[in-house]
Amino acid sequence: MSLLALALPWPFDREYMQLALGVGLVVGACAPLVGAFLVDRHLSLLGDGIGHLAFAGVAAGLLLSISPLWTALAVAVVGAVLVEWLRTRGKASGDLALALFFYGGIAAGAVLASRAATNGITVNILPYLFGSILTVTGTDLVFVSAIGAVILLTVFVAHRAWFAIGLDEESARVMGLPVALLNALLATLTAVTIVAATRIVGVLLVAALMVLPVAAARLVARSQTRTLAFASAVGIVSVVLGLGAARIWGLAPGGTIVLVSALVFAVTSVVTGRTPAVPHGHH
């Protein structure tokens, strides 16, 4: 995509790096915005569970010779709404519902991918599992940018209501907020975010980019608005430094980006002398 052959400095001088950077910036900015509301609800691992489901969707796409991102999106959205339904209806405890999706998703992905290989389809699942800057295309950038716009718009519209639910769900119900609908919307947006980040971070590590920047932001931010802004900034910095390091040292980009955000959290914790607050008495 020559459109992106910009005059950026090394290590972002090559077109494939610029495509990866474009996708990475959208993901780095948006993933923590969604993750902040998951952390508020003590659902930090929800993204991980949905990521495993997205892997099953990727494998289904490979088997059916459909774009894996679209099948991943479909499976992740349906799974996200289902896991939220299981959790809130008390059909399964939060961690049990997540465990079902963790194992079911990765098992289905492995079976479907092996089936695709048996059918003679060339299967390379590693880029989907851990991300790959070499596989990002111009179409991916358009796809992810569109998803990023949807995420930003949804967060802008729903953040006050999500925050009220995170603060006290019972009061939110008394205030007349459609709690079930808003929770389903958040779960769906989580699924969409995960699929958007699949190319760059991989389904197994994407949830970290939704949670670690938020954990770092919470150490310094003194308001909800600033937590969102700081978390987004940490996400962007992690992507830029992580992608650069991955290019320089030939590392897996997903792992490197996540390690950078973990490092940002650790440094912030040491500098501020604070650790994440432990919830107590909350239900």
Added chain:
Amino acid sequence: MSFDYDAVPALRDVSLSLAPSEFVALVGPNGSGKSTLLRLLLGLLRPRQGRVEMFGGPPTALRDRSRLGYVPQRSHLAPELPATVREVVAGGRLSTGRWWRRTGPADRAAVDHALTAAALTDLAVRPITELSGGQQQRALIARALVSDPELLILDEPIAGVDAESQRLFRNSLVHLVAEHRTAILLVSHELGAVADDLDRVIVLKQRVLFDGPPPDLAARGVSLGVHAEDLPLWLEDLR
């Protein structure tokens, strides 16, 4: 109305009503059904028998939720949530409907007014987690007041709160009743701070054991200043 949890009775033949600008306290020992009654009034539970009406209809059918203010127990709050007092109070405006709309000048003015009424203006930009228990409780009261409700329901609002906060809390409630004609239902073990301001006291223990003005309760030898642990003892006297 009556209510039970899997055949375990929680409330039996409870009948009560609140009039505009009435200041009513609901007391009873642990397990007396106070929380269940509260959840029925708020529309979070439905009665097994009988009915609950709020402003002329079932609570679940109440369209204008700003008419109802609710102050939960402070322990319901997520203690690690990063938010300023102002952000928490502004959340109360969501009850005015249309959660998706942006906040406007009327919302900001209402938040300013509620912060002033709860004596929290100077603490508006402080993270709520840095406030004392009493100040946090006042923030939750301000959040309930920000929609200018006609009925305010408070669940154990002054448990573990310092004397100064109790005084400010009492002044806020008296102001609401006098100036805004707000009806108040206060669920609490500690009524000492508002004992002189109450119109009625309802004593609950699965059934309504007493419903009347504080002097009538006092005439039975029951003090409103009693501590939580004493309640079951003095409730025995009402039988």
